[in-house]
Amino acid sequence: MVKNGSLVANKQFETLMRKADIRSMSGIAVITSLVKPYMCPGTCVYCPTEYRMPKSYIASEPAAARSQQLNFDPYQLMQKRIEMLEGNGHPCDKIEYIIKGGTWNAYPLKYQYWYILESFKACNNFSRDVEVPSTGEDEWREKKLEDIQTALEEEQTFNETADYRIIGLTLETRPDAISPKTIHHMRRQGCTRIELGLQAPDDKILDLIQRGHSVQQFRDAITLLRQAGFKVDLHFMPDLPGSSPEHDVEMYKTLFTDLALRPDMVKIYPCAVIKSAELYQWLQDGRYTPYGEEGLFRALLQMKLETPRYCRISRLIRDIPSEEIEAGNKITNLREELEKELHKRGQVCVCLRCREIGRQQKLMSAEQLLADPEIVVETYETIGGTEYFITMEDAGHQAVYGFLRLRLPEKIGEKNEKLFEYMPEIRDVAFIRELHTYGQLVGIGKTEEGASQHTGLGSLLMKEAERIAKEQGYNKVAVISGVGVRGYYEKKHGYVKEGTYMVKTLS
Ligand SMILES: [Zn+2]
Known part of the structure; x- marks a missing residue:
């Protein structure tokens, strides 16, 4: 009706009508x-x-x-x-x-x-x-x-x-x-982003489940992807055959201590036995027994606490209808249950997802929300380069309004040369791997009161990234840009399309 002109648009009404706001x-x-x-x-x-x-x-x-x-x-x-x-x-x-x-x-x-x-x-x-x-x-x-x-x-x-x-x-x-x-x-x-199933950083378990690749292959893949500026979302699967709650937590920790891994995002999908999987046979003949809800809950809670600020736990269980699950986790609101338990203990998950402004704003006071956010820069090492995780946060560091992932690659390895053969535009560049500002989605080019999407956060983060790149001796920056945002980098920040990246020479 708004489209055909028989009704005037009303933002408040639209917000009320919006189902499943979380998406x-x-x-x-x-x-x-x-x-x-x-x-x-x-x-x-x-x-x-x-x-x-x-x-x-x-x-x-x-x-x-x-x-x-x-x-x-x-x-x-x-x-x-x-x-x-x-x-x-x-x-x-x-x-x-x-x-x-x-x-x-x-x-x-x-x-x-x-x-x-x-x-x-x-x-x-x-x-x-x-x-x-x-x-x-x-x-x-x-x-x-x-x-x-x-x-x-x-x-x-x-x-x-x-x-x-x-x-x-x-x-x-x-x-x-x-x-x-x-x-x-x-x-x-x-x-712009790859989802990779690692499942378990332990060759013995990978062998047992017939995964068909080694941890080393995984390390090489993630390194290569990062050297091309990609974001990597890694799948981790607790409760696999051959593991225990303690071992799962230990393995999860190595995701962030192993300099070849350190994923940007992680999806934690506890193993679920589905009838059509071979594992169902294992369950039948006793070769596999899941370690039970209590053990899983305890392990997941610990994993949340071991997750660094730069990583986003993007999923905590898979969307499998519980009637399909023969064995394994069946709690569908596991994520909420875990949050409740952490809250009870006075602990918090500092992963990127939990700190997003959309989730934090109801916990914050008006003063906190009105105060100017500030830029925070964290660095961490990975094989082949240093990552700068640049965030815009409230002064109390409770909420993230936006963030940028900057990568400064170091050594030129043999595999990188191969990469440059295909994509010469990324030789010796600093990478902007991700730029994201949060807030209710606002139409491109529109502004809406109270929304944080177009308040210049993106520009502030870009300037900071370019400043750091230049200071560290890089004179070229490449953004692994999605097709639909190429124009943003071109018009707002002076980048030009070179190969499949948006590139800028720093003056
Ligand atoms: Zn979290």
Whole structure:
């Protein structure tokens, strides 16, 4: 009715009508699509293997169910999801797009490029007078890879100024699929973040569960990804065969003490036994017994306390309907229960997610909220470079209003040379791996009273990052920018597109 002019927009009413507010609390609408079922090189024992589902997914998970209903068609999935979210009052002008299912790099290259091409097209067609027709899965098979790549580039350029912009793209893969070449392709596809399943940093357990890669392979993959400026979201799985609550906590600690790991985000998915997984047999014949809810709760509580400020615990359990779980955690509100327990003990989780302003503001006084935030810079070492975690926080360091991840790479290793062969634009650059300001999602170009999205936080953080880079002897900065925010770096900060990155030479 607002659109057709029969009603005047009322912000207060819209806020009241907005369902599931949490989804856009971080300032961005998250849209998840699944790729079609395809072989996965893995043989992990805990992995659900359902007919007509990509490996590791269960048909009753919400995103999986939606994807199956639309026959894993990327175009339909994107359009329907935008319509649905907007119908529920969530603006979708900034989309964090997550593609899930199996191992991305195991899919044929043509399929990968086609899937992303159709996703961008679906967003762009909302802004077009004459729509570019969607192409089906059979049509792309006939086309040359270069043609699909060129079409994707055109859609990406259009998306820079479209109404629905893809500002970040997450792909899910395995460490043994990461190489300079696959990284290059994922950059061309617009990928900015990788989800990697480590599960357990212990070769004995990885062997036992038939994960098919070693901890060292994982360390190499995450290092290489970081050397290309990617953000890495790591999956950790407590309660696997061969572990115990104590051992899980010890392993979790190594995620942050091992200089090759130190992930930006972590998803903690306690092992759940699903009927279609091999682990179900193990459960039946006694080879595996989960360590029980009490042990799991205790371990997770400790993990929260071991998480450093730069890391975001983005998920704490997987969205598996409890009736599918034969054994393992069935508490669906585990996260809330853990928070309650920490609160009771007078302890806090300082992970990035828990400190986001959206979650902290109801705990803060008016004075705290009105006081000017300040910039805090924390550094930590990783293999191949130093990370600067720059945040804008309230004076009491309770809440984060926005943050930036700056990486200053050091030694040029052999693998880096290979990376530069594919992407010469990233030689000797300082990387801005992530820039994020929080607040209720505000339309691009609009301002709304009380919202923190467009109060210049981003610019302050960028200036600080460029200052540090220059001070440390770098004269070039590269942003691993999502397609939909290229324009922001260009217009607001003077960056230019070079290869697949936004680059600026510091004067
Ligand atoms: Zn936390």
